[in-house]
Amino acid sequence: MYKGNRKSKSSYMTRSVLERLLLYYHFIDEHLEKKDLPYISSATLASLMHINDTQVRKDLAAIGLKGLPRVGFATSQVKEYICHFMGFCSHHPAVVIGAGHLGSALASYREFNNYGVEVFALFDTDPAKINTTIRNHRVLPIDKLEPIIKDFNVELAILAVPPEAAQPLADKLVAAGIRAIWTFSPTSITVPEGVIVRHEHLSIGLAEILYHLVNH
Amino acid sequence: MYKGNRKSKSSYMTRSVLERLLLYYHFIDEHLEKKDLPYISSATLASLMHINDTQVRKDLAAIGLKGLPRVGFATSQVKEYICHFMGFCSHHPAVVIGAGHLGSALASYREFNNYGVEVFALFDTDPAKINTTIRNHRVLPIDKLEPIIKDFNVELAILAVPPEAAQPLADKLVAAGIRAIWTFSPTSITVPEGVIVRHEHLSIGLAEILYHLVNH
DNA sequence: TAGATTGTTAATCGATTAACAATC
């Protein structure tokens, strides 16, 4: 049973800790869970993932998990705690802004279910797209943004619009009371303190690949 | 004029250095270049970007750039060096595998031009899609993969297929002589030593946002 | 109990920042 405490939650987690927690989560989900292995030691998990065992214990301790000496950690509990801690076990209504190829792809991305994210509205400015249906989503006009965000307590907006439209739409989203913006536009946006922004910069991935291609 | 030397290129760059170089590049491109500012000091650039000035000098030194005492760094040269070092100034023919929403979005993603990447073929297994045209790309069957990669010296494959198809296709790509795979499938793939793989894990971005939503 | 594994403190490593001599 999950009983994360406030202390562990309020302490700041660096990106690398979050990335490792996600790695454990996926690893258990993909490789371990089907094996009916009720307990796993930090050393075993660490060696399977090619990382250090102390790090695993520290990461798990940071989210309030307790292991059993001589036994290890309860496999399902590890997943459960990470799920709660990361917010995958809560429900997150979301909207997608931009009904182009990328927006459509994101609006119908099945994986989101695994993380508690449910896209239930897709918006666009193009009159030709409005009221058409894209993969079960009726495309709505931007002026419906505010009522929908307010009525359905939407926390997260996924932004997949051309760069020049990103900032104005971010402003509208903030005005409508959105709490987090996940943007895929290749341009930076600014929002007031308290609003969470994550810029999904595809160029970082590309740059890493090209750097290795060119230099190795 | 660019004259990066072998020494700087062969030294290993951590991800954070690459990310900062990209940040400088984008910052100059978006904010500085239009201002006709021929030189900029590391301290000015650093304070604009809210980072440390020594870090800027170290990063630029690492790719072989030299500044002028009392003057600073030549703005256009900073961009030029990063461009060459990161491989944005070379031409990278690429193919996209998977003509779903995400694959289509990636195949027509204009930003890629800025990084020297040119997608010139789009593949799918679905007979209904083969030979249709998606945004200027004729969709080709998988058995054309090998000849096209070989004939056109394609270095990079962008993989946007369902998870269960990712590994078999990665194997085909490797057999065809691909040098790098950029995968968007939510599953891990294994490739022989020497092939570059970058897994674009959308769940990391999502996890970061949800963590902040839930815990703050 | 004996011994495997946790939880945690101490040591190490690497990355970031400060300081400052060299430079133009």
Added chain:
DNA sequence: TAGATTGTTAATCGATTAACAATC
């Protein structure tokens, strides 16, 4: 020249790893 800025060494900070006592 005087002084601003680079390039680089030394100091600091934080993250990772090793060591080991506590635990069941």
